[in-house]
Amino acid sequence: MTLDAQGILAAVTIAIYVPVLLISFKLVAKHRSIGWILLLVFCLIRLLGGSLLVAAEDITPVNTSLYLGGYALEASGLSPLLMSTLGLLRTVSQTPLGESRYNRLFYLLKILATGALVLTIFGVSDSGTSSANAMRQAGVLLFALLYIIITGICLILWSRVTxxxxxxxxxxxxxxxxxxxxxxxxxxxxxxxxxSSTFSLSASSTPSDSDLAKFNIVTGEWQIYLVMGMLMEYAVVILYAVAGLLLPLDQDYKSSDFNQEAYPLSNPQY
Known part of the structure; x- marks a missing residue:
């Protein structure tokens, strides 16, 4: 079996996410919270997407459904990674009573992330229409908005780090x-x-801007995808996995020097 550059990257994705998947199972068992569950979901999506793309290159004649499925999973994978970050921030914001200070906010953001994911999936699956392109663009802009909000939450938590x-x-x-x-x-x-104006598996789709064509996930430069896509998200996953393995978060509730008065914001805030 001969793989092109995208196929090789898909095979590498499988290789690097297998050990992280096993670690993710351990993290879910250890912490039992939504942030780690979504990290596990992200690893599963990357493994499944990589497997579909490798299988697509091994099958003759070409099966476009496998390619479409693989790239659809690649495009939608950002959602569980952002939602995992959101879930971990929810863990950070927990009070000594085990409740999040911002339950309503996190609930609304979960709806936002789900909506972005739905738009992305429908936009990819119905890729031949202008409405599908609008859905994909709306979905990814919602992801960008979610990232900005996540950054804002992080800054708020740092301002109240005591x-x-x-x-x-x-x-x-x-x-x-x-x-x-x-x-x-x-x-x-x-x-x-x-x-691109459409989500196409060929180079025939119309670029919306020649300067952006190199960023196309299907027909663009694989080096850009490797650096800005694969390596960036893998760095995030490794950081979360290492933190999950090393930090005994349950000990926050068992500390012998725990002082309720040290947490004046322990009551839920909305």
Missing amino acids: TVMRYRKELLKAISIALPFLAVRTLYSVLSTFS
Whole structure:
């Protein structure tokens, strides 16, 4: 089997996400919270998408459904990564009573992320129409908006860091370090989506701007996809996985020197 550049990258994706998937199962069992569950979902999406693209290159005659499925998963993978970040921030914002201070906000943002994902999936699956292109663009812009809001939440938590419990402060540091990588990954999705008037598996789609054509996930330059796409999101995943393995978040509730008065914002805020 001979793979082209995209096929090789898909095979590499499978290889690097298998160990992270196993770690993600451990993190879900350890922490049992939505942020780690969504990290597991992201790893599954990357493995499935990579497998479809590798299989597509191995099958003769060409099966466009496999390519479409693989690239659709690639395009929608940003959603669980952003939602995982959101879930981890929710963990950071928990009070000593185990409640999030911003439950209503996180609920609304979950709806926003779900809506962006639905628009992206429908835009890819019905790629031959102008309305599908509008849905893809609307979806990715919602992802960009979600990233901006996530950054804002992170800044708010830092401004009130004295109210954040000990190990959750360390998790907040990991999320903050991951944000620049996540920004580049989100930017790549925006540029890729606006690089073509349709989501096509051939080079015949009409570029909306020649300068953006190189960012196209299907027909663009694989080096850009490798750096802005694969490496950026993998850096985020590794940061979250390492933080999840090292931080005993449950110990925040078992600390012998826990002082309720040290957390004046422990009551839920909306």
